[in-house]
Amino acid sequence: xxxxxxxxxxxxxxxxxxxxxxxxxxxxxxxxxxxxxxxxxxxxxxxxxxxxxxxxxxxxxxxxxxxxxxxxxxxxxxxxxxxxxxxxxxxxxxxxxxxxxxxxxxxxxxxxxxxxxxxxxxxxxxxxxxxxxxxxxxxxx
Amino acid sequence: xxxxxxxxxxxxxxxxxxxxxxxxxxxxxxxxxxxxxxxxxxxxxxxxxxxxxxxxxxxxxxxxxxxxxxxxxxxxxxxxxxxxxxxxxxxxxxxxxxxxxxxxxxxxxxxxxxxxxxxxxxxxxxxxxxxxxxxxxxxxxxxxxxxxxxxxxxxxxxxxxxxxxxxxxxxxxxxxxxxxxxxxxxxxxxxxxxxxxxxxxxxxxxxxxxxxxxxxxxxxxxxxxxxxxxxxxxxxxxxxxxxxxxxxxxxxxxxxxxxxxxxxxxxxxxxxxxxxxxxxxxxxxxxxxxxxxxxxxxxxxxxxxxxxxxxxxxxxxxxxxxxxxxxxxxxxxxxxxxxxxxxxxxxxxxxxxxxxxxxxxxxxxxxxxxxxxxxxxxxxxxxxxxx
Numbered sequence: 294x295x296x297x298x299x300x301x302x303x304x305x306x307x308x309x310x311x312x313x314x315x316x317x318x319x320x321x322x323x324x325x326x327x328x329x330x331x332x333x334x335x336x337x338x339x340x341x342x343x344x345x346x347x348x349x350x351x352x353x354x355x356x357x358x359x360x361x362x363x364x365x366x367x368x369x370x371x372x373x374x375x376x377x378x379x380x381x382x383x384x385x386x387x388x389x390x391x392x393x394x395x396x397x398x399x400x401x402x403x404x405x406x407x408x409x410x411x412x413x414x415x416x417x418x419x420x421x422x423x424x425x426x427x428x429x430x431x432x433x434x
Numbered sequence: 435x436x437x438x439x440x441x442x443x444x445x446x447x448x449x450x451x452x453x454x455x456x457x458x459x460x461x462x463x464x465x466x467x468x469x470x471x472x473x474x475x476x477x478x479x480x481x482x483x484x485x486x487x488x489x490x491x492x493x494x495x496x497x498x499x500x501x502x503x504x505x506x507x508x509x510x511x512x513x514x515x516x517x518x519x520x521x522x523x524x525x526x527x528x529x530x531x532x533x534x535x536x537x538x539x540x541x542x543x544x545x546x547x548x549x550x551x552x553x554x555x556x557x558x559x560x561x562x563x564x565x566x567x568x569x570x571x572x573x574x575x576x577x578x579x580x581x582x583x584x585x586x587x588x589x590x591x592x593x594x595x596x597x598x599x600x601x602x603x604x605x606x607x608x609x610x611x612x613x614x615x616x617x618x619x620x621x622x623x624x625x626x627x628x629x630x631x632x633x634x635x636x637x638x639x640x641x642x643x644x645x646x647x648x649x650x651x652x653x654x655x656x657x658x659x660x661x662x663x664x665x666x667x668x669x670x671x672x673x674x675x676x677x678x679x680x681x682x683x684x685x686x687x688x689x690x691x692x693x694x695x696x697x698x699x700x701x702x703x704x705x706x707x708x709x710x711x712x713x714x715x716x717x718x719x720x721x722x723x724x725x726x727x728x729x730x731x732x733x734x735x736x737x738x739x740x741x742x743x744x745x746x747x748x749x750x751x752x753x754x755x756x757x758x759x760x761x762x763x764x765x766x767x768x769x770x771x772x773x774x775x776x777x778x779x780x781x782x783x784x785x786x787x788x789x790x791x792x793x794x795x796x797x798x799x800x801x802x803x804x805x806x807x808x809x810x811x812x813x814x815x816x817x818x819x820x821x
Contacts, residue, residue, distance in 0.1 A: 301570040304561055334686075335568050364590065364691060366582035367638035372575040384574045384637075386583060386686055396569045396686035406638060411590045428571055 300375030302425040309336045311353055316427035319419045321358045323391060324351045332356075334393040358417035360387040360431055363394055365411075367404045387415055387431055401432035436677075441706040446821065447535035448542075449663035449670040450527070452482025452656030453780040456547065459769045460619050462650035463552040467497070468505045470547030470652025470771075475506060478654035483667030484541060489656075491539035493530060494546065495522030496773055502545055512539040518680055519807020520720060523655070523776035524814030527803075528676030530657040540659055547652035548771035554650075565684035577722055578645055580685035580809040582637040585725040587691040589639060592740040598639070600743035601724040602630045604759075605643045605766060607752035608721060612763025614753060614793040619647050620767040644724045646765035646774065653776045655783075669787045674800075675707030675817035685809040692729060692739065696804060699815040700734030707817035709800060711736050714817075716785050716801040717757070718778035721764040726806055731759075734804060734815065753793065761785060761793050775805030775814065786820050 305313045312335070315322035325332050326340035327350055333341055340350040365385040371377045381404040386394050400418055402408045415431040422428070454477030456470040465473075471494070479485060491512035492499045499513045512533050516522055523546055530542035549555065560566065574580065589597045609625040612618035625643060633642040663670035677699030682688045704710065717736070721727045728742040737745050745751075751759035760766075762781035765774040782801040784790045798820075805814045 300573070301561070301566065301575070303567045303571045306562070306567065309567065335564050364583045364587035366579050366586060366640075367635070368573060368579055369635040369637060370578070372573065372579060373570075376573045376575075379573060381635075382573060384572060384579050384583065386691075394686055396572055396574050396684070398572050411587075426571075430572075 298374040308338045312336050313426045321356050322353050323356050325354045327352050332391040332393045334395050359390045360415040362413045363388045398430045400430050445674050445706050446672045448531040448657050448673050450657050450783050451663050451666035451670045452478040453783045454478040454481050456652035459651040460649050466554050467547040467549050471545045474652040474654035475545050478656050482656040488541045489543045491542040493526035493544040518812035520773035520775040521805030521807035521812045521814040524805035525678045527816050531673045542657040544655040546776045549650040550648045550772035551650045569684050578637045581723045582640045584691045596743045600728050600746050603746045604724040604727050605630045607749050608760050608764040608766045610752045611761050612767030615763045618763040618768040646722050646770040649769045649771050651769045651771040653780050671783050671786045671818045672821045674819045675703035677702035678814045680812035694733050694810045695813040696730050696733030699813045703815040703817045714800050714802050715798040717759045718782045718803040720805045721766050778803040782818050
Protein backbone atom coordinates (compact mmCIF):
# COMPACT_ATOMS: atom_id res chain seq x y z
CA UNK A 294 0.00 0.00 0.00
CA UNK A 295 2.77 2.44 0.90
CA UNK A 296 4.63 1.59 -2.29
CA UNK A 297 1.91 2.80 -4.63
CA UNK A 298 1.28 6.32 -5.81
CA UNK A 299 -2.49 6.15 -5.36
CA UNK A 300 -4.19 6.95 -2.08
CA UNK A 301 -5.10 4.06 0.18
CA UNK A 302 -8.79 3.28 -0.13
CA UNK A 303 -11.09 1.89 2.54
CA UNK A 304 -11.55 -1.87 2.23
CA UNK A 305 -15.07 -2.42 3.54
CA UNK A 306 -15.61 -5.40 5.82
CA UNK A 307 -18.84 -7.28 6.51
CA UNK A 308 -19.35 -5.40 9.78
CA UNK A 309 -18.82 -2.04 8.09
CA UNK A 310 -20.60 -2.54 4.74
CA UNK A 311 -23.64 -0.66 5.96
CA UNK A 312 -21.54 2.35 7.03
CA UNK A 313 -19.86 2.70 3.65
CA UNK A 314 -23.08 1.99 1.74
CA UNK A 315 -24.74 4.78 3.69
CA UNK A 316 -22.10 7.30 2.71
CA UNK A 317 -22.71 6.49 -0.99
CA UNK A 318 -26.25 7.78 -0.40
CA UNK A 319 -24.99 10.75 1.60
CA UNK A 320 -26.30 9.25 4.79
CA UNK A 321 -24.37 8.63 8.01
CA UNK A 322 -25.33 5.43 9.78
CA UNK A 323 -23.85 4.68 13.18
CA UNK A 324 -24.24 1.81 15.58
CA UNK A 325 -25.90 2.27 18.96
CA UNK A 326 -26.21 -0.12 21.89
CA UNK A 327 -29.80 -1.26 22.27
CA UNK A 328 -29.42 -1.32 26.06
CA UNK A 329 -27.10 1.55 27.01
CA UNK A 330 -27.97 3.79 24.05
CA UNK A 331 -24.27 4.51 23.62
CA UNK A 332 -23.06 5.13 20.07
CA UNK A 333 -19.84 3.61 18.80
CA UNK A 334 -17.41 4.27 15.99
CA UNK A 335 -16.20 2.27 14.15
CA UNK A 336 -18.79 -0.43 13.36
CA UNK A 337 -18.38 -3.82 15.01
CA UNK A 338 -20.38 -7.03 15.24
CA UNK A 339 -21.28 -6.18 18.86
CA UNK A 340 -21.54 -3.22 21.22
CA UNK A 341 -18.35 -2.49 23.16
CA UNK A 342 -20.47 -0.88 25.89
CA UNK A 343 -22.57 -4.06 26.29
CA UNK A 344 -20.52 -6.87 24.75
CA UNK A 345 -22.45 -9.69 26.36
CA UNK A 346 -25.46 -9.12 24.10
CA UNK A 347 -23.46 -9.86 20.97
CA UNK A 348 -24.97 -8.90 17.66
CA UNK A 349 -28.41 -8.56 19.30
CA UNK A 350 -27.07 -5.63 21.29
CA UNK A 351 -26.57 -3.20 18.39
CA UNK A 352 -28.84 -1.23 16.12
CA UNK A 353 -28.02 1.05 13.20
CA UNK A 354 -29.19 4.65 13.46
CA UNK A 355 -29.08 7.41 10.85
CA UNK A 356 -27.55 10.58 12.30
CA UNK A 357 -27.35 14.20 11.12
CA UNK A 358 -23.60 14.61 10.84
CA UNK A 359 -23.55 17.76 12.96
CA UNK A 360 -20.12 17.83 14.54
CA UNK A 361 -17.50 19.94 16.27
CA UNK A 362 -13.77 20.08 15.73
CA UNK A 363 -12.00 18.10 18.46
CA UNK A 364 -8.41 18.41 17.24
CA UNK A 365 -6.47 18.68 14.00
CA UNK A 366 -3.09 18.78 12.30
CA UNK A 367 -2.02 20.57 9.14
CA UNK A 368 0.04 18.16 7.09
CA UNK A 369 2.97 19.68 5.18
CA UNK A 370 5.09 16.56 4.63
CA UNK A 371 3.06 13.96 2.74
CA UNK A 372 3.10 10.66 4.64
CA UNK A 373 2.36 8.60 1.51
CA UNK A 374 2.93 9.06 -2.23
CA UNK A 375 -0.82 9.34 -2.75
CA UNK A 376 -0.94 12.58 -0.76
CA UNK A 377 2.02 14.39 -2.33
CA UNK A 378 -0.32 16.52 -4.42
CA UNK A 379 -2.61 17.26 -1.48
CA UNK A 380 -0.27 19.06 0.95
CA UNK A 381 -0.92 21.12 2.90
CA UNK A 382 -4.12 19.42 4.02
CA UNK A 383 -6.01 19.25 7.29
CA UNK A 384 -6.47 16.00 9.18
CA UNK A 385 -8.88 16.10 12.06
CA UNK A 386 -10.74 14.25 14.74
CA UNK A 387 -14.31 15.52 14.96
CA UNK A 388 -16.90 14.79 17.61
CA UNK A 389 -20.37 14.06 16.28
CA UNK A 390 -23.42 15.26 18.20
CA UNK A 391 -23.91 11.65 19.29
CA UNK A 392 -20.58 11.67 21.13
CA UNK A 393 -18.36 9.55 18.92
CA UNK A 394 -15.06 10.80 17.56
CA UNK A 395 -14.21 10.07 13.94
CA UNK A 396 -11.08 10.65 11.84
CA UNK A 397 -11.54 12.87 8.79
CA UNK A 398 -10.37 15.90 6.81
CA UNK A 399 -11.55 19.49 7.12
CA UNK A 400 -12.14 21.01 3.67
CA UNK A 401 -13.25 24.40 2.41
CA UNK A 402 -10.96 26.38 4.72
CA UNK A 403 -7.38 27.60 4.40
CA UNK A 404 -4.92 25.08 5.85
CA UNK A 405 -3.76 27.60 8.45
CA UNK A 406 -4.08 27.45 12.25
CA UNK A 407 -5.76 30.87 12.15
CA UNK A 408 -8.63 29.43 10.11
CA UNK A 409 -9.34 26.64 12.58
CA UNK A 410 -10.73 26.73 16.09
CA UNK A 411 -11.23 23.73 18.34
CA UNK A 412 -14.93 23.47 19.07
CA UNK A 413 -15.97 25.07 15.76
CA UNK A 414 -19.18 23.64 14.33
CA UNK A 415 -18.94 21.47 11.26
CA UNK A 416 -21.20 19.85 8.71
CA UNK A 417 -20.56 16.81 6.50
CA UNK A 418 -19.24 16.86 2.94
CA UNK A 419 -19.40 13.66 0.88
CA UNK A 420 -16.48 13.01 -1.42
CA UNK A 421 -17.67 10.47 -3.97
CA UNK A 422 -15.46 8.20 -6.02
CA UNK A 423 -16.33 6.09 -9.05
CA UNK A 424 -13.86 3.42 -8.09
CA UNK A 425 -13.97 3.38 -4.31
CA UNK A 426 -15.96 4.27 -1.22
CA UNK A 427 -17.40 7.71 -0.49
CA UNK A 428 -15.29 9.58 2.07
CA UNK A 429 -16.94 11.59 4.84
CA UNK A 430 -15.24 14.94 5.22
CA UNK A 431 -16.31 18.08 7.10
CA UNK A 432 -16.50 21.81 6.49
CA UNK A 433 -17.48 24.74 8.75
CA UNK A 434 -21.26 24.78 9.34
CA UNK B 435 -5.46 -6.32 37.91
CA UNK B 436 -1.73 -6.59 38.66
CA UNK B 437 -1.01 -8.25 42.01
CA UNK B 438 1.06 -5.72 43.96
CA UNK B 439 2.46 -8.21 46.46
CA UNK B 440 3.62 -10.65 43.81
CA UNK B 441 5.16 -7.83 41.79
CA UNK B 442 7.09 -6.57 44.81
CA UNK B 443 8.44 -10.09 45.33
CA UNK B 444 9.51 -10.12 41.68
CA UNK B 445 11.44 -6.85 42.04
CA UNK B 446 15.15 -7.37 41.48
CA UNK B 447 14.85 -11.06 40.51
CA UNK B 448 16.77 -10.47 37.26
CA UNK B 449 19.62 -8.18 36.27
CA UNK B 450 20.73 -6.55 33.05
CA UNK B 451 24.35 -7.56 32.46
CA UNK B 452 24.96 -6.44 28.88
CA UNK B 453 23.87 -3.62 26.58
CA UNK B 454 25.13 -2.48 23.19
CA UNK B 455 24.30 -0.89 19.87
CA UNK B 456 25.15 -2.33 16.47
CA UNK B 457 28.52 -1.31 15.03
CA UNK B 458 27.39 1.68 13.01
CA UNK B 459 24.34 3.90 13.50
CA UNK B 460 22.81 6.50 11.21
CA UNK B 461 22.94 6.05 7.45
CA UNK B 462 23.99 2.42 6.97
CA UNK B 463 22.61 1.27 3.61
CA UNK B 464 25.22 -1.49 3.36
CA UNK B 465 23.70 -3.44 6.26
CA UNK B 466 20.38 -5.25 6.54
CA UNK B 467 18.23 -5.16 9.69
CA UNK B 468 19.38 -8.70 10.59
CA UNK B 469 22.99 -7.54 10.51
CA UNK B 470 22.08 -4.85 13.04
CA UNK B 471 20.39 -7.52 15.20
CA UNK B 472 23.46 -9.75 15.09
CA UNK B 473 26.10 -7.05 15.64
CA UNK B 474 24.18 -5.73 18.63
CA UNK B 475 23.77 -9.26 20.03
CA UNK B 476 27.49 -9.99 19.68
CA UNK B 477 28.40 -6.68 21.30
CA UNK B 478 25.93 -7.01 24.19
CA UNK B 479 27.00 -10.56 24.97
CA UNK B 480 30.61 -9.43 24.93
CA UNK B 481 29.68 -6.59 27.31
CA UNK B 482 28.15 -9.20 29.61
CA UNK B 483 31.04 -11.64 29.33
CA UNK B 484 28.67 -14.30 27.94
CA UNK B 485 28.44 -16.27 24.72
CA UNK B 486 25.71 -17.20 22.25
CA UNK B 487 25.73 -20.72 23.72
CA UNK B 488 24.61 -19.26 27.07
CA UNK B 489 21.46 -17.69 25.59
CA UNK B 490 18.28 -19.66 26.25
CA UNK B 491 15.62 -16.98 25.66
CA UNK B 492 15.08 -14.58 22.77
CA UNK B 493 12.89 -11.47 22.60
CA UNK B 494 12.39 -9.20 19.61
CA UNK B 495 9.82 -7.00 17.88
CA UNK B 496 9.18 -5.98 14.29
CA UNK B 497 10.61 -9.36 13.35
CA UNK B 498 9.55 -12.78 14.54
CA UNK B 499 11.92 -14.48 16.96
CA UNK B 500 11.75 -17.40 14.49
CA UNK B 501 13.68 -15.44 11.89
CA UNK B 502 16.05 -13.71 14.29
CA UNK B 503 16.91 -16.91 16.21
CA UNK B 504 17.50 -18.78 12.98
CA UNK B 505 19.77 -16.02 11.67
CA UNK B 506 21.69 -15.89 14.96
CA UNK B 507 21.90 -19.68 15.08
CA UNK B 508 20.38 -20.03 18.52
CA UNK B 509 17.64 -22.37 19.75
CA UNK B 510 15.77 -20.55 22.52
CA UNK B 511 13.79 -22.37 25.19
CA UNK B 512 11.72 -19.25 25.79
CA UNK B 513 10.50 -17.04 22.95
CA UNK B 514 8.62 -13.73 22.83
CA UNK B 515 7.87 -11.65 19.72
CA UNK B 516 5.53 -9.21 21.48
CA UNK B 517 5.31 -6.38 18.97
CA UNK B 518 3.34 -3.34 20.10
CA UNK B 519 5.49 -0.63 18.55
CA UNK B 520 8.63 1.02 19.85
CA UNK B 521 7.77 0.30 23.48
CA UNK B 522 8.04 -3.44 22.84
CA UNK B 523 11.65 -3.79 23.90
CA UNK B 524 11.02 -2.14 27.26
CA UNK B 525 8.15 -4.58 27.71
CA UNK B 526 10.53 -7.41 26.79
CA UNK B 527 12.73 -6.43 29.75
CA UNK B 528 9.74 -6.97 32.04
CA UNK B 529 8.83 -10.24 30.34
CA UNK B 530 12.42 -11.46 30.70
CA UNK B 531 12.33 -10.62 34.42
CA UNK B 532 9.17 -12.71 34.85
CA UNK B 533 10.46 -15.60 32.72
CA UNK B 534 13.81 -15.77 34.54
CA UNK B 535 12.17 -15.54 37.98
CA UNK B 536 9.74 -18.31 36.99
CA UNK B 537 12.59 -20.56 35.89
CA UNK B 538 11.84 -20.75 32.18
CA UNK B 539 15.31 -19.47 31.25
CA UNK B 540 18.55 -18.07 32.66
CA UNK B 541 20.05 -15.84 29.97
CA UNK B 542 17.65 -13.69 27.98
CA UNK B 543 18.69 -11.82 24.85
CA UNK B 544 16.62 -8.91 23.53
CA UNK B 545 17.56 -7.72 20.04
CA UNK B 546 16.47 -4.92 17.75
CA UNK B 547 17.52 -4.04 14.22
CA UNK B 548 15.85 -1.75 11.75
CA UNK B 549 16.81 0.15 8.62
CA UNK B 550 14.31 2.98 8.81
CA UNK B 551 16.66 5.30 6.95
CA UNK B 552 17.64 3.01 4.12
CA UNK B 553 14.22 1.37 4.01
CA UNK B 554 15.62 -2.14 3.75
CA UNK B 555 12.95 -4.75 4.44
CA UNK B 556 10.27 -2.36 5.74
CA UNK B 557 7.59 -3.81 8.00
CA UNK B 558 4.46 -4.40 5.88
CA UNK B 559 1.15 -2.82 6.90
CA UNK B 560 -2.06 -4.81 7.17
CA UNK B 561 -4.85 -3.30 5.03
CA UNK B 562 -7.44 -5.18 7.10
CA UNK B 563 -6.94 -3.12 10.25
CA UNK B 564 -9.52 -0.54 11.32
CA UNK B 565 -6.74 2.05 11.09
CA UNK B 566 -6.27 1.23 7.41
CA UNK B 567 -10.01 1.34 6.81
CA UNK B 568 -10.97 4.52 8.69
CA UNK B 569 -7.83 6.68 9.05
CA UNK B 570 -5.46 6.05 6.13
CA UNK B 571 -7.96 7.09 3.39
CA UNK B 572 -7.98 10.57 4.98
CA UNK B 573 -4.19 10.79 4.91
CA UNK B 574 -3.91 10.04 8.62
CA UNK B 575 -0.86 7.85 8.10
CA UNK B 576 2.27 7.43 10.21
CA UNK B 577 3.25 8.83 13.58
CA UNK B 578 3.83 12.59 12.98
CA UNK B 579 0.22 13.34 12.01
CA UNK B 580 -1.34 11.33 14.83
CA UNK B 581 0.98 12.69 17.51
CA UNK B 582 0.48 16.22 16.12
CA UNK B 583 -3.28 15.90 16.56
CA UNK B 584 -2.77 14.78 20.16
CA UNK B 585 -0.38 17.67 20.77
CA UNK B 586 -2.88 20.15 19.31
CA UNK B 587 -5.48 18.89 21.77
CA UNK B 588 -2.97 19.28 24.61
CA UNK B 589 -2.39 22.88 23.50
CA UNK B 590 -6.13 23.48 23.62
CA UNK B 591 -6.42 22.11 27.13
CA UNK B 592 -3.28 23.61 28.70
CA UNK B 593 -2.24 26.60 26.56
CA UNK B 594 -0.60 26.88 23.16
CA UNK B 595 2.32 29.19 24.01
CA UNK B 596 3.20 27.21 27.12
CA UNK B 597 3.15 23.96 25.17
CA UNK B 598 5.22 25.40 22.33
CA UNK B 599 7.85 26.66 24.76
CA UNK B 600 8.06 23.22 26.41
CA UNK B 601 8.47 21.49 23.06
CA UNK B 602 11.29 23.89 22.13
CA UNK B 603 12.98 23.35 25.52
CA UNK B 604 12.94 19.58 24.95
CA UNK B 605 14.32 19.86 21.40
CA UNK B 606 17.21 22.04 22.59
CA UNK B 607 18.04 20.15 25.81
CA UNK B 608 18.03 16.81 24.00
CA UNK B 609 20.36 18.15 21.33
CA UNK B 610 22.78 19.36 24.01
CA UNK B 611 23.01 15.79 25.32
CA UNK B 612 23.57 14.49 21.78
CA UNK B 613 26.46 16.92 21.43
CA UNK B 614 28.12 14.94 24.26
CA UNK B 615 27.49 11.49 22.72
CA UNK B 616 29.96 10.50 19.96
CA UNK B 617 27.46 7.91 18.66
CA UNK B 618 24.73 10.50 18.19
CA UNK B 619 23.61 11.44 14.69
CA UNK B 620 23.78 15.13 15.67
CA UNK B 621 26.95 14.85 17.78
CA UNK B 622 28.61 17.66 15.85
CA UNK B 623 25.55 19.77 15.25
CA UNK B 624 24.20 22.05 17.98
CA UNK B 625 20.66 23.43 17.79
CA UNK B 626 19.34 26.71 19.20
CA UNK B 627 15.84 27.89 20.04
CA UNK B 628 15.92 29.88 16.81
CA UNK B 629 16.80 26.74 14.87
CA UNK B 630 13.79 25.07 16.45
CA UNK B 631 11.32 27.84 15.65
CA UNK B 632 12.71 28.32 12.14
CA UNK B 633 12.61 24.65 11.17
CA UNK B 634 10.00 23.73 8.59
CA UNK B 635 6.55 22.39 9.40
CA UNK B 636 6.08 18.65 9.13
CA UNK B 637 2.55 18.48 10.48
CA UNK B 638 1.50 21.62 12.33
CA UNK B 639 1.91 22.00 15.31
CA UNK B 640 5.12 19.99 14.74
CA UNK B 641 8.24 21.59 13.36
CA UNK B 642 10.93 19.33 11.90
CA UNK B 643 12.82 19.70 15.18
CA UNK B 644 9.84 18.31 17.08
CA UNK B 645 10.28 15.03 15.21
CA UNK B 646 12.67 12.14 15.81
CA UNK B 647 15.34 11.03 13.40
CA UNK B 648 14.90 8.17 10.99
CA UNK B 649 18.09 6.08 11.04
CA UNK B 650 19.51 2.60 10.56
CA UNK B 651 20.47 1.01 13.86
CA UNK B 652 20.28 -1.94 16.20
CA UNK B 653 20.68 -2.63 19.89
CA UNK B 654 20.61 -5.57 22.28
CA UNK B 655 20.22 -6.29 25.98
CA UNK B 656 21.32 -9.34 28.00
CA UNK B 657 19.46 -10.25 31.19
CA UNK B 658 20.19 -13.01 33.67
CA UNK B 659 19.63 -14.22 37.23
CA UNK B 660 20.98 -12.22 40.20
CA UNK B 661 23.35 -15.12 40.91
CA UNK B 662 24.90 -15.21 37.43
CA UNK B 663 24.94 -11.39 37.35
CA UNK B 664 27.66 -11.45 40.03
CA UNK B 665 30.06 -12.63 37.33
CA UNK B 666 29.09 -9.90 34.87
CA UNK B 667 32.14 -8.46 33.11
CA UNK B 668 31.08 -4.81 33.35
CA UNK B 669 28.68 -4.78 36.28
CA UNK B 670 24.97 -5.32 36.46
CA UNK B 671 21.79 -3.36 37.00
CA UNK B 672 18.72 -4.76 38.78
CA UNK B 673 15.27 -4.67 37.20
CA UNK B 674 13.27 -3.28 40.11
CA UNK B 675 9.90 -2.38 38.63
CA UNK B 676 7.85 -2.75 35.46
CA UNK B 677 4.52 -1.99 33.89
CA UNK B 678 3.03 -2.43 30.44
CA UNK B 679 -0.21 -2.04 28.52
CA UNK B 680 -2.17 -0.28 25.79
CA UNK B 681 -5.59 1.26 25.28
CA UNK B 682 -5.98 1.76 21.50
CA UNK B 683 -4.24 1.30 18.17
CA UNK B 684 -5.30 4.18 15.87
CA UNK B 685 -5.22 7.73 17.23
CA UNK B 686 -8.94 8.27 16.63
CA UNK B 687 -9.68 5.51 19.16
CA UNK B 688 -7.47 6.93 21.93
CA UNK B 689 -9.71 7.25 25.01
CA UNK B 690 -8.10 10.52 26.16
CA UNK B 691 -5.73 12.31 23.80
CA UNK B 692 -3.61 13.86 26.57
CA UNK B 693 -3.40 10.82 28.85
CA UNK B 694 -1.41 7.90 27.46
CA UNK B 695 -1.05 4.52 29.14
CA UNK B 696 1.98 5.61 31.16
CA UNK B 697 -0.60 6.83 33.67
CA UNK B 698 -0.89 3.15 34.64
CA UNK B 699 2.57 1.77 33.85
CA UNK B 700 4.56 4.54 35.58
CA UNK B 701 2.91 4.32 39.00
CA UNK B 702 2.92 0.50 38.79
CA UNK B 703 6.65 0.34 38.01
CA UNK B 704 7.57 2.76 40.79
CA UNK B 705 5.38 1.04 43.36
CA UNK B 706 6.83 -2.35 42.44
CA UNK B 707 10.32 -0.89 42.91
CA UNK B 708 9.28 0.66 46.22
CA UNK B 709 10.40 4.15 45.22
CA UNK B 710 8.95 7.59 44.53
CA UNK B 711 9.65 9.99 41.67
CA UNK B 712 12.08 12.06 43.73
CA UNK B 713 14.28 8.97 44.19
CA UNK B 714 14.98 8.80 40.45
CA UNK B 715 18.24 10.20 39.13
CA UNK B 716 17.49 9.85 35.41
CA UNK B 717 14.43 9.70 33.16
CA UNK B 718 14.92 8.00 29.79
CA UNK B 719 11.71 8.81 27.92
CA UNK B 720 11.01 7.61 24.38
CA UNK B 721 11.03 10.86 22.40
CA UNK B 722 9.40 10.06 19.10
CA UNK B 723 8.43 13.73 19.28
CA UNK B 724 9.17 16.52 21.73
CA UNK B 725 5.52 16.30 22.73
CA UNK B 726 5.89 12.61 23.63
CA UNK B 727 8.36 13.55 26.36
CA UNK B 728 6.10 16.27 27.71
CA UNK B 729 3.02 14.11 27.95
CA UNK B 730 4.93 11.01 29.12
CA UNK B 731 6.45 12.83 32.09
CA UNK B 732 2.94 13.86 33.14
CA UNK B 733 1.50 10.41 32.53
CA UNK B 734 4.27 8.80 34.58
CA UNK B 735 3.33 11.02 37.49
CA UNK B 736 6.37 13.32 37.70
CA UNK B 737 3.84 16.16 37.83
CA UNK B 738 0.15 16.83 37.43
CA UNK B 739 -1.48 17.03 33.99
CA UNK B 740 -0.67 20.36 32.37
CA UNK B 741 2.38 20.96 34.58
CA UNK B 742 4.87 19.22 32.28
CA UNK B 743 6.06 22.52 30.82
CA UNK B 744 7.33 23.57 34.28
CA UNK B 745 9.28 20.33 34.58
CA UNK B 746 11.31 21.04 31.44
CA UNK B 747 11.45 24.86 31.73
CA UNK B 748 14.74 26.78 31.58
CA UNK B 749 16.71 23.78 30.28
CA UNK B 750 16.24 21.80 33.50
CA UNK B 751 16.46 18.58 31.45
CA UNK B 752 19.75 19.59 29.77
CA UNK B 753 23.35 18.81 30.85
CA UNK B 754 23.90 20.51 34.20
CA UNK B 755 20.16 20.75 34.88
CA UNK B 756 18.43 19.35 37.96
CA UNK B 757 16.14 17.01 36.00
CA UNK B 758 18.21 15.10 33.42
CA UNK B 759 16.17 13.54 30.61
CA UNK B 760 17.41 11.49 27.64
CA UNK B 761 21.13 11.82 28.23
CA UNK B 762 22.00 9.86 25.06
CA UNK B 763 20.47 12.58 22.87
CA UNK B 764 17.27 10.63 22.38
CA UNK B 765 15.37 9.64 19.29
CA UNK B 766 15.38 13.33 18.44
CA UNK B 767 19.16 13.70 18.08
CA UNK B 768 21.00 10.39 18.72
CA UNK B 769 19.29 7.63 16.76
CA UNK B 770 15.79 6.42 15.91
CA UNK B 771 15.47 3.54 13.46
CA UNK B 772 11.69 3.28 13.88
CA UNK B 773 11.18 1.36 17.12
CA UNK B 774 13.56 3.16 19.45
CA UNK B 775 12.47 1.90 22.89
CA UNK B 776 15.43 -0.41 23.47
CA UNK B 777 17.84 2.52 23.42
CA UNK B 778 16.19 4.08 26.51
CA UNK B 779 17.24 0.97 28.46
CA UNK B 780 20.73 0.86 26.92
CA UNK B 781 21.46 4.41 28.08
CA UNK B 782 19.90 3.95 31.51
CA UNK B 783 22.17 0.93 32.10
CA UNK B 784 25.24 2.84 30.95
CA UNK B 785 24.48 5.74 33.29
CA UNK B 786 23.77 3.40 36.21
CA UNK B 787 27.04 1.54 35.60
CA UNK B 788 28.97 4.80 35.30
CA UNK B 789 29.94 4.17 31.68
CA UNK B 790 28.39 7.15 29.93
CA UNK B 791 31.62 8.99 29.21
CA UNK B 792 31.48 12.75 28.96
CA UNK B 793 27.76 12.81 29.66
CA UNK B 794 27.96 10.66 32.81
CA UNK B 795 25.72 11.94 35.61
CA UNK B 796 27.42 12.50 38.98
CA UNK B 797 25.10 10.33 41.03
CA UNK B 798 22.98 7.85 39.15
CA UNK B 799 21.59 4.96 41.20
CA UNK B 800 17.98 4.79 40.02
CA UNK B 801 16.60 5.37 36.55
CA UNK B 802 13.29 4.96 34.76
CA UNK B 803 13.11 3.90 31.10
CA UNK B 804 9.78 4.51 29.42
CA UNK B 805 8.77 3.42 25.94
CA UNK B 806 5.76 4.58 23.96
CA UNK B 807 4.66 2.56 20.95
CA UNK B 808 2.31 2.92 18.03
CA UNK B 809 0.28 6.11 18.02
CA UNK B 810 0.62 6.86 21.74
CA UNK B 811 -0.95 3.40 21.93
CA UNK B 812 1.22 1.23 24.16
CA UNK B 813 3.66 1.96 26.94
CA UNK B 814 6.27 -0.05 28.78
CA UNK B 815 8.02 1.31 31.85
CA UNK B 816 10.92 -0.18 33.81
CA UNK B 817 12.72 1.05 36.90
CA UNK B 818 16.38 0.06 36.97
CA UNK B 819 18.80 0.41 39.83
CA UNK B 820 22.27 -0.25 41.14
CA UNK B 821 22.21 -2.75 44.00
